[in-house]
Amino acid sequence: MTLTARLDRPAPRVSGRGQRWAEARAGSLLALPAAIYFLVFWVVPFAGAVYLSFTSYDLAGLPEWTGLDNYRRMLDDPGFWNSAEVTAVFTVASVVPSIVLGLAIAVPLSKPGRLNGVLRALVLIPAAMPLVATSMVWSAIFADHGLANTLIGLVGIEPKPWLTEEGLALWALVIMTTWKHLGLFVIILTAGLQGLPSEVFEAAALDGAGPIRAFARITLPLLRRTLLFVLVIAVVGAMQSFVPAFLLTKGGPAGATEVLPLYLWATGFGFERMGYASAIAMVLLVAMLALSLVQFGVLKGGDDG
């Protein structure tokens, strides 16, 4: 069997040790900028954030070690608890409808259809528009004589001060955020749906499963991986959301939209309390990591894949 013999022959080692040396040299050269970059801009800052969170530091002089003081202060800080609550409400309220609506649009969009290519491109437009530009448009939409009030006026609802009423401002941000991210989730879910094996659905149809049953029993479980991905990026993204609250409401009225990143920024760069800001950053990081892990645990539980 000459063919097998040829295939079985080990791959040619190009000049042995010389090749290894050349590879190590080229590899180090190509990776060196990355090594320096990640050390200077991520490893050192991360270590710095951990350290600063145990200090008091106002940019003048040196950080002063205060142990757990920052974390203890956080427990009694109504501003922190308010922004933690605002962030939690904002996250849940914007993630759930984005994913539910996203799925509702993705399911028909993933099926063959003449217009679907165009619709997929159109649905992405909000996601591709700069957040700053969309925030400005939405602040006009939510203004007193804006589009939002014109639209609810059509169904006979009194105009509302969207951005200046405590009970409403956060919901205005939720509406805008959901709108902004919906297209992104639609596209990811559409790709996931199109990747599902069609044989399973054909078999289910033969067994007499209706569309709702097939969706609940087959589509959702098979789509678990994609759903998890969307859920994680949605939650982590919502927890870091800064721009809408900064541009539309500046955290007001009365702190009703003061999300945690805004509070962190104001603490660090408004009041120059860098140590306390770092402690808030640590809490935010731990919360994001914990939530991601919980999501993996819940959605992967019982998954054999």
Add this chain to the structure above:
Amino acid sequence: MRALRGTLLSLVVLVMLLPVYAMFALSSASDATDLGGLTFDASQLGEHLSQLFGQGDFPLYLRNSMILSLGVAVLEVVFSGAAGYALAQLTFPGRRVLFTVVVGTLSLSPIVVLVPMYLVVKQLGWIDSFQGMIVPFMMSAFGVFLVRQFALSVPRELLLSARVDGAGELHIFLRVGVPLLRPALLTLFLLQFLAQWDNLLWPLVVANDPRLWPLPVGLSQLQTEYDFSIGLVSTAALVTAVPPLVLMFVLQRYYVAGLTLGGVKK
């Protein structure tokens, strides 16, 4: 059934695009009370455009944003491309450590390291400079990871045969690696350009000098200035939205590929 589904779907998408249309309508609004109408007046828009480009700092913000976004996107492609390729295809000392750091960094976000990153840049003397805005974002863990994943699928035999032909490692990277990595590199270019075009928080922190403000910071100031009418502000928003939308349509295939990466089981 199918026609109904198509009609319903089109309707939903049209409603989603209403705020985009509102941006057009608002950009032609003549005064501050003209907010709820959805009429579009092209001549008003033209008026606003010439005001926007003829006076004030808008052209400067636009230029700064271009420098920032292109700078970050180009550097990201070059350096994350090189590192991702090296991690996937070459054996070198420290490879494991670098990969571990990259994967660890994936779960960090700029907001978490905001304060110490600012201190590093301050230490380097880069406050109020373009390098202070660009260099901290010139690479990303996501970028290195994306290129590495993509480079893993480049067949080793291809590189090996180039080696047999006597080509040097860097030559192989440039002539064989880079062309094969092009889809990943374009994805990265696009996503980084868009991310920087939208970056408000970091420039807000490191650029105090208004001459350096990119669009997000500049626009957030325009919005609070009272002599700027809603029409003018919306026109500014409209112009700001053009480059990302054009890029997205040109590179849509890559944009979608970048978005769906990791979300769909291969």
